[in-house]
Amino acid sequence: MTKFDQINIGDTLGPLELFVSKDQCRAYAKLMGMGEGAGRFTDDEAAKKEGLPGMILPGNMSLGLLSKLVTDWIGSSNAWLKQMSTTYRVPVQPDHAITIHGFITNKNPAEQTAEIDVWMENEEAERLVTGTATVEFRK
Amino acid sequence: MSTILDLHTHSEASEDSRAPVEAYLNWIKLRAAERPVDGIVLTEHRQFNRGGDYRALEDKFGTLVLRASEVETNYGHMLVFGVNDDMVKRFDFADVHLDAQTLINEVARMGGIVVPCHPGRPNIGMYEHYQNKPPLENVVAVEALNGGSRKGEDERSAELIAKYGFAATGGSDSHLVSLIGLCATKFSAYIKTIEDLVNELKARNYEPVDFRPRRKAVPHAVAMESR
């Protein structure tokens, strides 16, 4: 159980080490109805025609994975992911090792909220997707 | 007495950052052992932001907070130090196609200094523009180390610096609280004001410093296990 009083600025979330396969990426894209016109999420050749290195993860999928780092940390406690901001800096390729990091950067006792930096990086430690999250701890 | 400043940072006043200045200063205090930074310079995108009074925070954390700008030109992005009313009237900071040579000359004439940032970055760095356009005149320094650089970008910056003999700075280009101070500039002088900073930048008595951790890549075997 994660409790507001027990967390500190500087605490880490994760890191979460992931390997998103091309099939997992396609399953996500298919579920979202990203078929026609979104070959960059399902097909290496279509992605290359757009100047990309190969298939990439939809931005929303990265947002989902970054959110998961936070909701895994919340677990089943009575805390609510209140806000999540993401910036897609570099395309995320499936079939590569990715790591998601999180750091608590601020606490607001009046509102019982914690601010968290989150980012996804590749094997070269390049930050691909960056973001912030706010978690509200409820009584 | 030397001073270490992170010369390139973005707070929540920049459209793509959510980092409050206070959280930056708190993080610097928390990470002082690894990132011994004496101060930060806020370089908000496409504007000179006068908002917020940071004097109380400076006292609370013992960390200097100065203000500058990051603007966009036909030779890439550039940091403008010593921004004053004359410069704000002379240039539309929101214009993403400012003429770099005019900016450099005019800012110098008006008492400031322009430092091209992340010169090794595609499109928005000076290196690429030097391949097909004449070199700029009156460039004193460029940013050698940038905390947001991708592989190869700082190397291209180093190449440019070696070729043209520029002085070299460093800055985190932080948009997130936890990335503040990863790269900075070590000045041989004591700096307390923006005027001090402009004078020292012109005097070339500084060097970039790198506080980025040398992380190991995730081993392939670990990656496969978490499949």
Next chain:
Amino acid sequence: MAVEYDPALINKVFEVTDPVEVKADKIKRYCAALRETNPIYTDEEAAKKGPYGGIVAPPSFAVTFRNGRHFFENVPRFGRRGFDAGKDVEFVAPIRPGDKVTLTSHVKEIFEKTGRTGTMVFVVIRSTLKNQKDEVLAHIDHRFMNRT
């Protein structure tokens, strides 16, 4: 030389989408695609004892609702190719199976900047998600990047 657009575009609500029912199976498949294992999203029995009294969708499910075709006929395209540059999401209330979700959207902001890949025009689209009880579920600012 700022980017040119009709200022009347800003804040004008273009459409309210038809309600989309959240199917339990879609939440299940969404969780599977993200390898989600938190029981409050995946296990009916465990979720009953959790903070929401039953299964809810993971918060990020909010970004999977889309504007209709009508919207994109009205939002200007400033370049040949568009990319998702990022989102700011405020999660207000959990999305539950059976919810009928509508999306109300407007253009919040248009601005220009330069990046590694060239000059870009950002169109920020703000959407509000509501359920059948007219309760707000989330506000989403979607930064849509157009390369010129």
